[in-house]
Amino acid sequence: MTDGMQGAGDPPLLEVEHLTMRFGGLVAIDDVSFSAADRAITAIIGPNGAGKTTIFNCLTGFYKPTEGMLRLRRGGKDYLLERMEGHDIAHHAGIARTFQNVRLFQRMSVLENLLVAQHNALMKASGMSILGLISAPSYRKAEAEAIDLGAYWLDQVGLLSRADLEAGHLAYGDQRRLEIARAMCSRPSLLCLDEPAAGLNPRETGELNGLIQMIRDEHRVGVLLIEHDMSVVMRISEHVVVLDYGRKIADGDPEAVRRDPAVIRAYLGEEEDEELPSEVAGDIVDHAAGG
Amino acid sequence: MEYFLQQLINGLTLGAIYGLIAIGYTMVYGIIGMINFAHGDIYMVGAFIALMGFLLLGFSDVAYLSIPIAILLVLAFAMLFTSVYGWTVERLAYRPLRGSFRLAPLISAIGMSIFLQNYIQLLQGARVKPLPPVVQGGLNLTTPIDGGFAVTISYLQIIIIVMTVVLMTAFTLLIAKTSLGRQQRACEQDKLMAALVGVDVDRTISITFVTGAALAAVAGLMHVMYYGVIHFYIGFLIGIKAFTAAVLGGIGSLPGAMLGGLLIGFIEAFWSGYFSVEYKDVAAFSILVLVLIFRPTGLLGKPEIEKV
Incomplete structure (x- = not known):
């Protein structure tokens, strides 16, 4: 072997x-x-x-x-x-993974799918979302960073122009690439x-x-x-x-x-x-x- | 016309209370697909905790507190402790049954509901508990024409409506804009996938129960102040009505729960205003039957399309 x-x-x-x-x-x-x-x-x-x-x-x-x-x-x-x-x-x-049959959050926007994958960082910055609700500066900064990372990966998979579309409405090939982008947004090893x-x-x-x-x-x-x-x-x-x-x-x-x-x-x-x-x-x- | 306006205001107040409870039903249904039949009793517990809060404030000789601050203090007190109840109910009665067959959590929810009723009955007694009016007076919106009467909105009604609008706005923002809300929606759609991107699904479900219970506590506080009396059994009927509101609006839909609560409030107010008070519950539940027959997904609910 x-x-x-x-x-x-x-x-x-x-x-x-x-x-x-x-x-x-x-x-x-x-x-x-x-x-x-x-x-x-x-x-x-x-x-x-x-x-x-x-x-x-x-x-x-x-x-x-x-x-x-x-x-x-x-x-x-x-x-x-x-x-x-x-x-x-x-x-x-x-560890991040994708599925044989695509499993996106169908009724969320393309960008939101990528933000969910980064929520651990966001939750920390937002103090369990309390600060998020009053949109404190520290949370806004963390969210801006999360959106930047999301935009970077959307660009890499060629979906930047479709960031606000509902994920379930994407074409099949696009959904597959979005799934990879989402996995990468969780900063996996x-x-x-x-x-x-x-x-x-x-x-x-x-x-x-x-x-x-x-x-x-x-x-x-x-x-x-x-x-x-x-x-x-x-x-x-x-x-x-x-x-x-x-x-x-x-x-x-x-x-x-x-x-x-x-x-x-x-x-x-x-x-x-x-x-x-x-x-x-x-x-x-x-x-x-x-x- | 005056009569109509007056019923509109009364209906709005009722609807606010139903809406706040309905949110708890709809959120829990959205995330774990289960009707939390103990939610009405959580609301009842919230009302009792609010009553205790008022009594504690009364006994502790803080008469110098202004009424709005007192109400806010009691509100925070009731929300906090009712949340603990909500969390505990989920932890004890639902989480161990997750992954079990579908009926199991439903049965344990009904068991939890009966338990909470009897628990309060034992601890607080079966007699009606009164609270003297905390907020009195109101505004006349119209001047009475001879023989007619003036349309009034009491200060308490204003407080209830404003509080509800503020809370619902905050809650809608929480769900739509914050990371916590996204996490909740992600768990709603696909729990396995949510866990795979690092969302702690169990904790998210706990948070859903806690927020639902906190909103129910607000409704309980309003009940204590509005009706002035509570007993261990109020959770049943009002809980079922709030559930009707959630179904009417489309269970699982947050704006649906608010709209449904408002509609049930109006139906009750106008029915008792124009027809007969005795049959107001019949009217509300007839609506439930009609909705289930003609629009099972509710007014704002989306039909679930299963892809094959």
């Missing part, structure tokens, strides 16, 4: 050790260990039902893992995520993207690649990426973890993973088992050929 793509001697941002998640008799994740480096893109791939999203749900506190340890390092402090509440994970450990390219056309996918790379390079954030679109995974990630039926079957740089016989078997199936979805297989084969 190759150990990811960590920079020279840096401890990894996220360490997942022996993570197991059972639902009754079903083992969704079975003793998975991997790590994700800071300022790098780590992709988690695998066939449908491999347990990718379950890992995200464990990381963000939505599920409590049956076994295992999830350690995140932020500002010299270690956070053991399996022991924390969801909102504390977001607030203190700084680790950004978890769950199939960000799903439903995007090739041009939008290209823009998305650029956005994710920009987030990694300029904002010094670790990115954990679940994606089926191999043109995203292979092009931008430094490190790929492959899951199949809840087990890790490969872990390494994209080039190594692509050639790994276990991965090819998982995607293409054993020889006697030829009923695997052809489009998934097609992706891998295309890449192996055109690479």
Whole structure:
């Protein structure tokens, strides 16, 4: 097992050790260990039902893992995520995520969606909103800063002109990008993207690649990426973890993973088992050929 | 005409009280999708605390206090202690049941309501408690024409209406403009997602109960001063009427609760003014039935569209 793509001697941002998640008799994740480096893109791939999203749900506190340890390092402090509440994970450990099916606050404006993500800072500045109500200077300053940060990210995702629109009225691709902007407004240390390219056309996918790379390079954030679109995974990630039926079957740089016989078997199936979805297989084969 | 104006003023006063209570129903429904049937009794508790506040001030020989300051002091006292009740009710009866089946918190709300009634009955006795009028006098708006009567608005009515307008404005601003309000609206729409951006959902729900209880305490204070008598059972009928107001306006909608409260106040005042006092409750609840039949989402409520 190759150990990811960590920079020279840096401890990894996220360490997942022996993570197991059972639902009754079903083992969704079975003793998975991997790590994700800071300022790098780590992709988690695998066939449908491999347990990718379950890992995200464990990381963000939505599920409590049956076994295992999830350690995140932020500002010299270690956070053991399996022991924390969801909102504390977001607030203190700084994990932000997006969803396969977009989950915006549909009936709030685009800008408000970004302000909600910054409310911990705002609540502190506003003294539980009492000062906000009488619009004290300290609160106004904090709010102006929050709006600035929101505007910055709207600019990055190309939605600045639509800041006052209701989020539910945005086009699908715009909603996906707004979700990323919202995640970034909470100033995360680790950004978890769950199939960000799903439903995007090739041009939008290209823009998305650029956005994710920009987030990694300029904002010094670790990115954990679940994606089926191999043109995203292979092009931008430094490190790929492959899951199949809840087990890790490969872990390494994209080039190594692509050639790994276990991965090819998982995607293409054993020889006697030829009923695997052809489009998934097609992706891998295309890449192996055109690479 | 005078008669109409007079009923309009009376209705406005009633509506203010109903509106303040209705906000508590609508906010709690908005955030956890549950009717807090104990809210009417929180209002009753608020009225008792306000009464105690007045008595404490009376006993402590601070006659030099001017009436407005005394009222403000009692108001702060009632809001503070009623909030504690609101917080406790949520903490004991609803939070442990979160994530349970939908009927569970409803049943515990009804249990809480019965508990609060009996608790006050035990502690305060079942007899009616009077409060001598604190604010007297009023303004004549018209001069009586022979045989007619003058339309008056009492100072107390002015205080009630002004206080309500101020509180509702502040509350609307709180929800629309401040970070706390955004947080509340975020929890209303998607609690899981709110938690994922770092919002403490449980605390936000607590704050909702606390603010609802504080507004109910204001309504309770108004009740004590306006009617001059309270007993342990006032929360039931007025609570149900405020709930009707919230449904009429569109449950979950803040302006809806205010509008609904106002309408119920007018309906009652005009019904008892022009038809018969005995049937004023029937009139109010008939409205509830009609609204539920013809416009289940209320006047300002938006129908929930579920995307498939």
